[in-house]
Amino acid sequence: MSARSKTEASPAAETLTAAGLRPTRQRVLVYETLAGQDDHPSAEVIYERARATMPTLSLATVYNCLESFAQAGLIRAIHIQRQSTRYCTVREEAPHFAHFHCRRTGAVYDIVLPDRVRRLLEEELPEGMQPEDLEINFTGVSAEGHSYPPHAPIAKKSLQEP
Ligand SMILES: [Zn+2]
DSSP: OOHHHHHOOOHHHHHHHHTTOOOOHHHHHHHHHHHHTOSOOBHHHHHHHHHTTOTTOOHHHHHHHHHHHHHTTSEEEEOOTTSOOEEEEOOTTSOOOEEEEETTTOOEEEEOOOHHHHHHHHHTSOTTOOOOOOOEEEEEOOOTTOOOOSSSOBOGGGGSOO
16 A cells, blocks of 8 residues: 555545544544535434444534534534524535524525625624624425425525526
8 A cells, every 4th residue: 555545535534634623533424424415414313324334423422523613614503493403514615604494394405695684784783893603594484395405505596486
């Protein structure tokens, strides 16, 4: 085995390393599980999915991994009232700070709002308050028979299609 192939890292491991995290086997697996099917799963769902690959994985480890990813800015925790926290990977090509939680299906969708919405809200802050993050969560019901992509951001125009 050459030295090069020995140190070759998976894309997930590279992402973790670039974010300053040591790419342990558990972290790589948890990140891959979340990013591979980024349908805003809860920690419990990530745990169930990842355990198929690593049966020794514990739910506590999954929580620890998610905590360190969130602190490193790799993922976003979505807090929905009376529901388990859901997670989504932060993708530079699709920045979003808003989500829609459907009470009917339990699905969480990315909602892309224009920058002016964010600026408008930030202008309402009292002087001296320096915002660093913003989280907007809609709760409601999505139309039946309409298939919204769970992880691809929903541009407003796609909602106007019949
Ligand atoms: Zn999202």
